[in-house]
Amino acid sequence: MVRRERWVALTTLAMLQAVTIAIGAYAMTNDFSLGALTRPEPLPTERAEPSPVPVVTAGPVLATGGDGPLPTKGTLAARLTDALGDDALGGRVGAVVIDAATGQQIFAANAATGITPASTTKVVTCVAALASLGPDARLTTSVVQGPKRGTIILVGGGDPTLAGPSAKPGAYPKQASLVQLASRTAAALKASGVTKVTLSYDASLFTGATSAPGWKPNYIPEGEVAPVHALAIDEGRQNPASSAPRVADPAAYAASAFARTLGKYGIGVSRSIKPAKATPGADTLAAVESAPLYALVERTLTKSDNDLAEALVRHVAIKEGQPASFEGASRAVLSVLKRLGGDRGVMVSDGSGLSIRNRISADAMARVLAIATKDPALRPLLSGMPIAGFTGTLGHRFTRDDSKAEVGLVRAKTGTLNNVNTLAGFATTRTGRLVTFAFMADKVPYTAESVLDRLAAIVARS
Numbered sequence: 001m002v003r004r005e006r007w008v009a010l011t012t013l014a015m016l017q018a019v020t021i022a023i024g025a026y027a028m029t030n031d032f033s034l035g036a037l038t039r040p041e042p043l044p045t046e047r048a049e050p051s052p053v054p055v056v057t058a059g060p061v062l063a064t065g066g067d068g069p070l071p072t073k074g075t076l077a078a079r080l081t082d083a084l085g086d087d088a089l090g091g092r093v094g095a096v097v098i099d100a101a102t103g104q105q106i107f108a109a110n111a112a113t114g115i116t117p118a119s120t121t122k123v124v125t126c127v128a129a130l131a132s133l134g135p136d137a138r139l140t141t142s143v144v145q146g147p148k149r150g151t152i153i154l155v156g157g158g159d160p161t162l163a164g165p166s167a168k169p170g171a172y173p174k175q176a177s178l179v180q181l182a183s184r185t186a187a188a189l190k191a192s193g194v195t196k197v198t199l200s201y202d203a204s205l206f207t208g209a210t211s212a213p214g215w216k217p218n219y220i221p222e223g224e225v226a227p228v229h230a231l232a233i234d235e236g237r238q239n240p241a242s243s244a245p246r247v248a249d250p251a252a253y254a255a256s257a258f259a260r261t262l263g264k265y266g267i268g269v270s271r272s273i274k275p276a277k278a279t280p281g282a283d284t285l286a287a288v289e290s291a292p293l294y295a296l297v298e299r300t301l302t303k304s305d306n307d308l309a310e311a312l313v314r315h316v317a318i319k320e321g322q323p324a325s326f327e328g329a330s331r332a333v334l335s336v337l338k339r340l341g342g343d344r345g346v347m348v349s350d351g352s353g354l355s356i357r358n359r360i361s362a363d364a365m366a367r368v369l370a371i372a373t374k375d376p377a378l379r380p381l382l383s384g385m386p387i388a389g390f391t392g393t394l395g396h397r398f399t400r401d402d403s404k405a406e407v408g409l410v411r412a413k414t415g416t417l418n419n420v421n422t423l424a425g426f427a428t429t430r431t432g433r434l435v436t437f438a439f440m441a442d443k444v445p446y447t448a449e450s451v452l453d454r455l456a457a458i459v460a461r462s
Contacts, residue, residue, distance in 0.1 A: 068432030156231025208325025
Protein backbone atom coordinates (compact mmCIF):
# COMPACT_ATOMS: atom_id res chain seq x y z
CA MET A 1 0.00 0.00 0.00
CA VAL A 2 2.82 2.39 0.89
CA ARG A 3 4.59 1.73 -2.42
CA ARG A 4 1.33 2.32 -4.32
CA GLU A 5 0.75 5.63 -2.49
CA ARG A 6 4.33 6.65 -3.30
CA TRP A 7 3.76 5.82 -6.99
CA VAL A 8 0.53 7.83 -7.03
CA ALA A 9 2.28 10.80 -5.44
CA LEU A 10 5.10 10.76 -8.00
CA THR A 11 2.64 10.38 -10.90
CA THR A 12 0.60 13.32 -9.61
CA LEU A 13 3.77 15.37 -9.29
CA ALA A 14 4.73 14.62 -12.90
CA MET A 15 1.27 15.70 -14.08
CA LEU A 16 1.55 18.91 -12.03
CA GLN A 17 4.92 19.66 -13.61
CA ALA A 18 3.52 19.22 -17.11
CA VAL A 19 0.54 21.48 -16.40
CA THR A 20 2.82 24.07 -14.83
CA ILE A 21 5.10 24.17 -17.88
CA ALA A 22 2.08 24.58 -20.15
CA ILE A 23 0.73 27.44 -18.03
CA GLY A 24 4.13 29.10 -17.99
CA ALA A 25 4.46 28.86 -21.75
CA TYR A 26 1.02 30.39 -22.24
CA ALA A 27 1.75 33.15 -19.76
CA MET A 28 5.07 34.12 -21.35
CA THR A 29 3.63 34.23 -24.86
CA ASN A 30 0.40 36.05 -23.94
CA ASP A 31 1.60 38.50 -21.25
CA PHE A 32 -0.86 36.90 -18.87
CA SER A 33 -1.19 38.14 -15.29
CA LEU A 34 -0.56 35.11 -13.12
CA GLY A 35 -2.19 36.15 -9.87
CA ALA A 36 -1.33 33.48 -7.36
CA LEU A 37 1.72 32.17 -9.18
CA THR A 38 5.19 32.70 -7.79
CA ARG A 39 8.40 33.24 -9.74
CA PRO A 40 11.71 32.22 -8.19
CA GLU A 41 13.62 35.46 -7.64
CA PRO A 42 16.33 34.90 -5.03
CA LEU A 43 18.51 37.55 -3.51
CA PRO A 44 22.30 37.26 -3.89
CA THR A 45 22.74 35.35 -0.62
CA GLU A 46 20.69 32.47 -2.04
CA ARG A 47 21.50 30.86 -5.40
CA ALA A 48 18.57 29.59 -7.40
CA GLU A 49 17.94 28.58 -10.97
CA PRO A 50 16.89 31.68 -12.96
CA SER A 51 13.87 30.03 -14.55
CA PRO A 52 11.09 32.27 -15.91
CA VAL A 53 8.50 29.51 -15.59
CA PRO A 54 6.18 30.13 -12.64
CA VAL A 55 5.15 27.30 -10.35
CA VAL A 56 1.87 26.91 -8.53
CA THR A 57 2.35 27.05 -4.77
CA ALA A 58 -1.21 27.73 -3.63
CA GLY A 59 -1.75 24.11 -2.61
CA PRO A 60 0.57 21.62 -0.95
CA VAL A 61 2.81 19.62 -3.24
CA LEU A 62 3.43 17.27 -0.34
CA ALA A 63 0.88 15.21 1.46
CA THR A 64 0.00 16.79 4.79
CA GLY A 65 1.10 13.72 6.67
CA GLY A 66 -1.02 11.09 8.31
CA ASP A 67 -0.81 8.69 11.19
CA GLY A 68 1.56 6.27 9.54
CA PRO A 69 4.29 4.63 11.59
CA LEU A 70 7.45 6.49 12.50
CA PRO A 71 10.51 5.74 10.38
CA THR A 72 12.73 3.00 11.77
CA LYS A 73 15.14 4.90 13.99
CA GLY A 74 18.11 2.64 13.56
CA THR A 75 18.01 2.68 9.77
CA LEU A 76 17.39 6.43 9.57
CA ALA A 77 20.13 7.16 12.08
CA ALA A 78 22.66 5.05 10.21
CA ARG A 79 21.95 6.76 6.89
CA LEU A 80 21.98 10.26 8.33
CA THR A 81 25.12 9.63 10.35
CA ASP A 82 26.88 8.40 7.23
CA ALA A 83 25.88 11.52 5.28
CA LEU A 84 26.87 13.81 8.17
CA GLY A 85 30.41 12.43 7.88
CA ASP A 86 30.89 14.17 4.54
CA ASP A 87 33.93 16.47 4.67
CA ALA A 88 32.00 19.19 2.81
CA LEU A 89 30.04 19.93 5.99
CA GLY A 90 33.14 21.12 7.83
CA GLY A 91 33.70 21.10 11.55
CA ARG A 92 30.39 22.10 13.13
CA VAL A 93 27.04 20.58 12.17
CA GLY A 94 23.70 20.36 13.93
CA ALA A 95 21.07 17.90 12.73
CA VAL A 96 17.60 17.11 14.06
CA VAL A 97 14.53 15.28 12.74
CA ILE A 98 11.27 15.62 14.67
CA ASP A 99 7.93 13.87 14.38
CA ALA A 100 5.55 16.79 13.78
CA ALA A 101 2.58 15.16 15.51
CA THR A 102 4.26 14.32 18.81
CA GLY A 103 7.36 16.53 18.93
CA GLN A 104 9.46 13.42 19.45
CA GLN A 105 13.08 13.61 18.30
CA ILE A 106 13.63 10.88 15.74
CA PHE A 107 17.27 11.79 15.15
CA ALA A 108 19.65 14.26 16.76
CA ALA A 109 23.31 15.20 16.40
CA ASN A 110 24.65 18.29 18.15
CA ALA A 111 21.01 19.21 18.56
CA ALA A 112 21.51 22.03 21.10
CA THR A 113 24.57 23.63 19.50
CA GLY A 114 23.95 27.21 18.40
CA ILE A 115 24.66 27.44 14.66
CA THR A 116 24.75 30.51 12.43
CA PRO A 117 21.43 30.00 10.63
CA ALA A 118 21.81 32.41 7.68
CA SER A 119 18.47 32.78 5.87
CA THR A 120 16.75 29.99 7.78
CA THR A 121 16.40 32.77 10.37
CA LYS A 122 13.40 33.80 8.25
CA VAL A 123 11.58 30.73 9.59
CA VAL A 124 11.46 32.14 13.12
CA THR A 125 10.82 35.65 11.79
CA CYS A 126 7.79 34.51 9.84
CA VAL A 127 6.42 32.33 12.63
CA ALA A 128 6.67 35.29 15.00
CA ALA A 129 4.97 37.59 12.48
CA LEU A 130 2.07 35.21 11.87
CA ALA A 131 1.60 34.48 15.57
CA SER A 132 1.81 38.11 16.68
CA LEU A 133 0.13 40.01 13.84
CA GLY A 134 -2.19 37.38 12.41
CA PRO A 135 -2.26 36.09 8.83
CA ASP A 136 -4.71 38.74 7.60
CA ALA A 137 -2.82 41.83 8.78
CA ARG A 138 -1.87 44.41 6.14
CA LEU A 139 0.71 47.19 6.01
CA THR A 140 -0.68 50.64 5.22
CA THR A 141 1.03 53.57 3.52
CA SER A 142 -0.93 56.80 3.81
CA VAL A 143 -1.03 60.51 3.12
CA VAL A 144 -2.35 62.75 5.88
CA GLN A 145 -3.19 66.39 6.22
CA GLY A 146 -0.30 68.56 7.39
CA PRO A 147 -0.48 71.29 10.05
CA LYS A 148 -1.67 73.90 7.54
CA ARG A 149 -3.94 73.92 4.52
CA GLY A 150 -1.91 73.00 1.47
CA THR A 151 0.54 70.82 3.41
CA ILE A 152 0.51 67.03 3.27
CA ILE A 153 2.65 64.28 4.79
CA LEU A 154 3.47 60.93 3.19
CA VAL A 155 3.52 58.42 6.06
CA GLY A 156 5.51 55.21 5.71
CA GLY A 157 3.75 52.15 7.07
CA GLY A 158 6.72 49.82 6.95
CA ASP A 159 5.81 48.20 3.63
CA PRO A 160 9.01 47.69 1.58
CA THR A 161 7.01 46.04 -1.22
CA LEU A 162 5.27 49.34 -2.04
CA ALA A 163 5.60 49.52 -5.83
CA GLY A 164 7.10 52.66 -7.33
CA PRO A 165 6.19 54.25 -10.67
CA SER A 166 8.67 52.07 -12.59
CA ALA A 167 7.59 48.74 -11.12
CA LYS A 168 6.28 46.15 -13.55
CA PRO A 169 2.68 45.14 -12.78
CA GLY A 170 1.54 41.58 -12.26
CA ALA A 171 3.81 40.52 -9.40
CA TYR A 172 2.54 38.08 -6.77
CA PRO A 173 1.47 38.91 -4.20
CA LYS A 174 -0.17 42.08 -5.51
CA GLN A 175 1.70 45.10 -4.23
CA ALA A 176 0.37 48.40 -2.96
CA SER A 177 1.08 51.12 -5.53
CA LEU A 178 2.62 54.56 -5.06
CA VAL A 179 0.91 55.62 -8.29
CA GLN A 180 -2.48 54.62 -6.92
CA LEU A 181 -1.71 56.47 -3.69
CA ALA A 182 -0.86 59.59 -5.68
CA SER A 183 -4.05 59.29 -7.73
CA ARG A 184 -6.20 59.01 -4.61
CA THR A 185 -4.36 61.85 -2.93
CA ALA A 186 -4.77 64.12 -5.96
CA ALA A 187 -8.49 63.37 -6.10
CA ALA A 188 -8.92 64.21 -2.41
CA LEU A 189 -6.95 67.45 -2.74
CA LYS A 190 -8.84 68.61 -5.79
CA ALA A 191 -12.14 67.85 -4.08
CA SER A 192 -11.17 70.35 -1.38
CA GLY A 193 -9.98 72.93 -3.90
CA VAL A 194 -6.23 72.36 -3.40
CA THR A 195 -3.96 72.03 -6.45
CA LYS A 196 -0.58 72.97 -4.96
CA VAL A 197 0.98 71.51 -1.83
CA THR A 198 4.06 71.39 0.33
CA LEU A 199 5.03 67.76 0.80
CA SER A 200 6.81 66.22 3.79
CA TYR A 201 7.40 62.59 4.66
CA ASP A 202 7.26 60.61 7.92
CA ALA A 203 9.37 57.47 8.26
CA SER A 204 9.39 57.44 12.06
CA LEU A 205 7.54 54.13 12.45
CA PHE A 206 10.89 52.32 12.49
CA THR A 207 13.64 53.46 14.83
CA GLY A 208 17.32 52.88 15.50
CA ALA A 209 20.11 51.86 13.16
CA THR A 210 19.33 51.09 9.52
CA SER A 211 21.79 48.18 9.35
CA ALA A 212 22.14 45.34 11.83
CA PRO A 213 24.97 44.23 14.08
CA GLY A 214 26.77 41.48 12.21
CA TRP A 215 25.99 42.74 8.71
CA LYS A 216 28.99 42.90 6.44
CA PRO A 217 29.76 46.31 4.92
CA ASN A 218 29.19 45.04 1.38
CA TYR A 219 25.61 43.87 1.93
CA ILE A 220 23.95 47.19 1.10
CA PRO A 221 26.28 48.30 -1.74
CA GLU A 222 25.97 44.91 -3.43
CA GLY A 223 22.19 44.97 -3.15
CA GLU A 224 21.52 42.12 -0.75
CA VAL A 225 19.44 44.43 1.44
CA ALA A 226 18.53 48.11 1.63
CA PRO A 227 18.95 50.36 4.66
CA VAL A 228 15.89 49.60 6.78
CA HIS A 229 13.31 52.40 6.66
CA ALA A 230 9.57 52.53 7.28
CA LEU A 231 9.06 54.31 3.95
CA ALA A 232 10.48 52.79 0.77
CA ILE A 233 9.47 51.84 -2.74
CA ASP A 234 10.63 48.73 -4.59
CA GLU A 235 12.58 47.64 -1.49
CA GLY A 236 14.94 50.59 -1.88
CA ARG A 237 16.03 49.61 -5.38
CA GLN A 238 16.83 52.23 -7.99
CA ASN A 239 15.70 49.76 -10.62
CA PRO A 240 12.81 47.54 -9.46
CA ALA A 241 14.06 44.70 -11.66
CA SER A 242 17.61 44.65 -10.23
CA SER A 243 18.92 43.99 -6.73
CA ALA A 244 21.60 46.65 -7.03
CA PRO A 245 22.13 49.47 -6.59
CA ARG A 246 20.13 50.31 -3.48
CA VAL A 247 19.43 53.93 -2.66
CA ALA A 248 21.17 55.50 0.33
CA ASP A 249 17.96 57.05 1.74
CA PRO A 250 14.90 55.00 0.72
CA ALA A 251 12.46 57.34 2.49
CA ALA A 252 13.62 60.51 0.73
CA TYR A 253 13.78 58.62 -2.57
CA ALA A 254 10.17 57.42 -2.18
CA ALA A 255 8.96 60.91 -1.26
CA SER A 256 10.60 62.41 -4.36
CA ALA A 257 8.97 59.77 -6.55
CA PHE A 258 5.63 60.53 -4.93
CA ALA A 259 6.02 64.24 -5.63
CA ARG A 260 6.72 63.61 -9.30
CA THR A 261 3.73 61.30 -9.56
CA LEU A 262 1.44 63.87 -7.91
CA GLY A 263 2.53 66.31 -10.61
CA LYS A 264 1.25 63.94 -13.28
CA TYR A 265 -2.16 64.09 -11.61
CA GLY A 266 -2.25 67.88 -11.67
CA ILE A 267 -0.98 68.64 -8.18
CA GLY A 268 1.95 71.02 -7.95
CA VAL A 269 4.50 70.19 -5.27
CA SER A 270 6.97 72.64 -3.76
CA ARG A 271 10.62 71.91 -4.47
CA SER A 272 11.61 71.39 -0.84
CA ILE A 273 10.62 67.95 0.51
CA LYS A 274 11.66 67.38 4.10
CA PRO A 275 11.08 64.79 6.83
CA ALA A 276 8.39 65.62 9.37
CA LYS A 277 6.28 63.80 11.94
CA ALA A 278 2.58 63.51 11.28
CA THR A 279 0.28 64.76 14.02
CA PRO A 280 -1.51 61.86 15.75
CA GLY A 281 -5.10 61.77 14.56
CA ALA A 282 -4.42 63.86 11.44
CA ASP A 283 -7.03 63.43 8.72
CA THR A 284 -6.12 60.76 6.19
CA LEU A 285 -6.41 61.93 2.59
CA ALA A 286 -5.56 58.59 0.96
CA ALA A 287 -4.08 55.18 1.77
CA VAL A 288 -3.02 51.93 0.12
CA GLU A 289 -2.57 48.52 1.71
CA SER A 290 -0.14 45.68 1.16
CA ALA A 291 -1.12 42.13 0.45
CA PRO A 292 -2.23 40.23 3.58
CA LEU A 293 0.50 38.97 5.86
CA TYR A 294 0.11 35.34 4.87
CA ALA A 295 1.07 36.28 1.29
CA LEU A 296 3.95 38.45 2.50
CA VAL A 297 5.25 35.51 4.53
CA GLU A 298 5.09 33.26 1.49
CA ARG A 299 7.04 35.84 -0.52
CA THR A 300 9.60 36.22 2.27
CA LEU A 301 10.31 32.50 2.34
CA THR A 302 10.06 31.60 -1.34
CA LYS A 303 12.20 34.51 -2.52
CA SER A 304 14.32 34.70 0.63
CA ASP A 305 13.37 38.37 0.73
CA ASN A 306 15.72 40.11 3.16
CA ASP A 307 14.02 43.50 3.02
CA LEU A 308 10.58 42.12 3.72
CA ALA A 309 11.90 39.98 6.57
CA GLU A 310 13.40 43.05 8.24
CA ALA A 311 10.13 44.94 7.89
CA LEU A 312 8.02 42.09 9.27
CA VAL A 313 10.21 41.67 12.32
CA ARG A 314 9.79 45.38 13.15
CA HIS A 315 6.02 45.07 12.93
CA VAL A 316 6.28 42.24 15.43
CA ALA A 317 8.22 44.60 17.70
CA ILE A 318 5.52 47.26 17.45
CA LYS A 319 2.77 44.73 18.17
CA GLU A 320 4.67 43.36 21.15
CA GLY A 321 5.29 46.82 22.65
CA GLN A 322 8.97 47.00 21.77
CA PRO A 323 10.89 49.68 19.82
CA ALA A 324 10.81 49.01 16.09
CA SER A 325 14.59 48.59 15.96
CA PHE A 326 16.91 45.63 15.52
CA GLU A 327 17.21 45.27 19.30
CA GLY A 328 13.49 45.66 19.95
CA ALA A 329 12.62 43.25 17.18
CA SER A 330 14.97 40.61 18.58
CA ARG A 331 13.33 40.85 21.99
CA ALA A 332 9.87 40.72 20.44
CA VAL A 333 10.61 37.59 18.42
CA LEU A 334 11.85 35.76 21.49
CA SER A 335 8.78 36.86 23.42
CA VAL A 336 6.44 35.45 20.77
CA LEU A 337 8.42 32.23 20.46
CA LYS A 338 8.30 31.81 24.22
CA ARG A 339 4.50 31.95 24.12
CA LEU A 340 4.58 29.26 21.46
CA GLY A 341 7.05 27.14 23.41
CA GLY A 342 9.85 27.49 20.86
CA ASP A 343 12.29 30.08 22.20
CA ARG A 344 14.95 27.78 23.66
CA GLY A 345 18.05 27.76 21.49
CA VAL A 346 17.18 30.93 19.55
CA MET A 347 19.28 34.12 19.53
CA VAL A 348 18.76 36.60 16.70
CA SER A 349 20.11 40.04 15.85
CA ASP A 350 18.06 40.61 12.71
CA GLY A 351 15.07 39.20 10.85
CA SER A 352 16.68 38.22 7.56
CA GLY A 353 19.58 36.07 8.72
CA LEU A 354 22.27 38.24 7.18
CA SER A 355 23.77 38.84 10.61
CA ILE A 356 26.63 36.54 11.49
CA ARG A 357 25.74 37.05 15.17
CA ASN A 358 22.57 34.97 14.95
CA ARG A 359 22.57 31.56 16.58
CA ILE A 360 19.81 28.96 16.36
CA SER A 361 20.13 25.32 17.32
CA ALA A 362 18.97 22.58 14.97
CA ASP A 363 16.56 21.39 17.64
CA ALA A 364 15.02 24.85 17.99
CA MET A 365 14.62 25.22 14.24
CA ALA A 366 12.97 21.84 13.78
CA ARG A 367 10.67 22.44 16.77
CA VAL A 368 9.51 25.82 15.51
CA LEU A 369 8.61 24.14 12.23
CA ALA A 370 6.74 21.41 14.09
CA ILE A 371 4.78 24.05 16.01
CA ALA A 372 3.78 25.65 12.70
CA THR A 373 2.29 22.38 11.40
CA LYS A 374 -0.26 22.32 14.25
CA ASP A 375 -1.57 25.90 14.21
CA PRO A 376 -3.77 26.96 11.26
CA ALA A 377 -2.67 30.58 11.71
CA LEU A 378 0.94 29.51 11.08
CA ARG A 379 0.27 27.35 8.00
CA PRO A 380 1.45 30.05 5.52
CA LEU A 381 4.92 29.25 6.80
CA LEU A 382 4.59 25.80 5.26
CA SER A 383 3.01 26.90 1.98
CA GLY A 384 5.74 29.51 1.56
CA MET A 385 8.58 27.04 1.80
CA PRO A 386 10.49 26.49 -1.47
CA ILE A 387 9.77 23.15 -3.14
CA ALA A 388 12.72 20.90 -3.91
CA GLY A 389 13.61 21.19 -7.58
CA PHE A 390 10.76 23.59 -8.33
CA THR A 391 10.60 26.97 -6.58
CA GLY A 392 12.65 29.70 -4.99
CA THR A 393 16.05 28.91 -3.60
CA LEU A 394 15.44 25.16 -4.03
CA GLY A 395 14.61 25.54 -7.71
CA HIS A 396 18.08 24.45 -8.81
CA ARG A 397 18.66 21.90 -6.04
CA PHE A 398 18.13 18.14 -5.61
CA THR A 399 19.85 17.32 -8.91
CA ARG A 400 22.31 14.63 -7.84
CA ASP A 401 21.63 10.90 -7.92
CA ASP A 402 21.39 10.76 -4.12
CA SER A 403 18.61 13.37 -3.94
CA LYS A 404 16.82 13.85 -7.28
CA ALA A 405 14.27 11.10 -6.61
CA GLU A 406 12.85 13.35 -3.87
CA VAL A 407 12.24 16.35 -6.14
CA GLY A 408 8.89 17.83 -5.12
CA LEU A 409 8.74 15.76 -1.94
CA VAL A 410 10.63 18.18 0.30
CA ARG A 411 9.76 21.76 1.22
CA ALA A 412 12.47 23.70 3.01
CA LYS A 413 14.10 27.05 3.63
CA THR A 414 17.73 27.41 2.64
CA GLY A 415 20.44 29.46 4.28
CA THR A 416 23.66 30.60 2.63
CA LEU A 417 26.45 32.87 3.87
CA ASN A 418 30.20 32.57 3.61
CA ASN A 419 31.10 29.20 5.18
CA VAL A 420 27.45 28.66 6.19
CA ASN A 421 24.91 26.29 4.63
CA THR A 422 21.62 25.41 6.30
CA LEU A 423 18.42 23.66 5.29
CA ALA A 424 15.27 23.38 7.41
CA GLY A 425 11.85 22.18 6.43
CA PHE A 426 9.48 19.25 6.35
CA ALA A 427 8.64 16.13 4.40
CA THR A 428 6.17 13.28 4.45
CA THR A 429 7.99 9.98 4.80
CA ARG A 430 7.23 6.88 2.75
CA THR A 431 5.25 5.59 5.71
CA GLY A 432 3.00 8.66 5.60
CA ARG A 433 4.45 10.48 8.61
CA LEU A 434 4.96 14.25 8.57
CA VAL A 435 8.38 15.17 9.98
CA THR A 436 10.35 18.37 10.29
CA PHE A 437 14.10 18.63 10.02
CA ALA A 438 16.99 21.05 10.39
CA PHE A 439 20.49 20.48 9.04
CA MET A 440 22.85 23.34 9.83
CA ALA A 441 26.59 23.81 9.26
CA ASP A 442 28.56 27.02 9.80
CA LYS A 443 32.18 25.98 9.26
CA VAL A 444 31.78 24.83 5.69
CA PRO A 445 35.04 24.96 3.70
CA TYR A 446 33.30 25.69 0.40
CA THR A 447 29.69 24.60 -0.10
CA ALA A 448 27.62 21.82 1.42
CA GLU A 449 24.35 22.34 -0.45
CA SER A 450 24.37 18.94 -2.13
CA VAL A 451 25.06 17.18 1.16
CA LEU A 452 22.15 18.97 2.82
CA ASP A 453 19.95 17.92 -0.09
CA ARG A 454 21.05 14.35 0.45
CA LEU A 455 20.21 14.57 4.15
CA ALA A 456 16.72 15.89 3.43
CA ALA A 457 16.23 13.22 0.75
CA ILE A 458 17.14 10.51 3.26
CA VAL A 459 14.44 11.82 5.58
CA ALA A 460 11.84 11.93 2.79
CA ARG A 461 12.54 8.37 1.67
CA SER A 462 12.61 6.94 5.24
